[in-house]
Amino acid sequence: MALPRALIEPKRIYLEPAVRAYPRGREVLERFPAAEQVEVDSHWRIPQLFEDEALAEDWLRMKRDVLVLGVKKGMTMRPNGRSADFIAPSSSNGCAMACSYCYVPRRKGYSNPVSVFVNIDDITCALARHAAKFGAKPEPNTVDPKDWVYDLGENGDLSVDATVSGNVRDLVAAFRAIPNAKGSFATKYINPDLLAYDPQGRTRVRFSLMPERMAKLVDVRTSPMGERIRAINDFVRAGYEVHANFSPVIVHEDWEAEWRELFAEIDDALEPAAKAQLKCEIIMLTHNEGLHRVNMDWHPKAEAMLWRPDIQEDKTSQNGARNVRYRTPWKRRWLDQFLGWMRERLPYCEVRYAF
Incomplete structure (x- = not known):
């Protein structure tokens, strides 16, 4: 199914009054x-969006028709150690896409439109100060051998955000001037505008990849898998560091054949320069009962793959949330199988972490 001409075409913009004082706003x-334009006291407190349970049934329209503008208050850099060394203050929150396993709606209630923060200069200055405070990275780690890496898109997809504002362009430009740090974000949307941002190797893009058949079910409103794979070459040529994000890995009866096919497609499509720098993350599916209930209102077919009590167990995440994951002994065996299939076809792809 083709993507709409624009993932975000707002008919209503909720905004904090201070937004108008900022050039980006x-x-x-x-x-x-x-x-x-509807003024609100806070981008986090919009009852007509976040407290109306009926909106779960109109999930996709709300993502297209609503935009929220706010001013980012906190500039905390949180340690991470997996995708990045630190989680940066986000320049946005929410997403115009509708992946049925996404954790962001768990935090924002029954509607999850994009919120854009207009004080981007405050964010880029905070990043520069933080990197300067830490100085040179003392030793290599699994995140990066040389630079401190900051995850810029924990709560959304920056490729989509770039269709709304210049925030992403400004973030990429900021990291060109920070000698000991890189920006990083995962994406499922191909935005060719990013190819002109001149990252000079200081921004890492992690393309989220999964078998096409599964993606058509659970990756709603995202770019087709073939486009994501082919875009790796384009982004490497444009000066980005490009990794793969195999996430989430969803176990089902035909998963081996589907993943082997995907690995073959990647190997056949990538140019030598892309293969030479390719690394990946592998994340097995976790899910959440609250999200499961929301999904049953708008996309129950996906839940047949995501909600599997027969093979899942309770898990408490690092932030204290109660989720479900594949049962521990089986998960370890399935992850080992996955790694074996990948190494057969993509032996040049270093695994940065897998869990």
């Missing part, structure tokens, strides 16, 4: 002059 408002 005025820029976004001018970009969507026909949208109704």
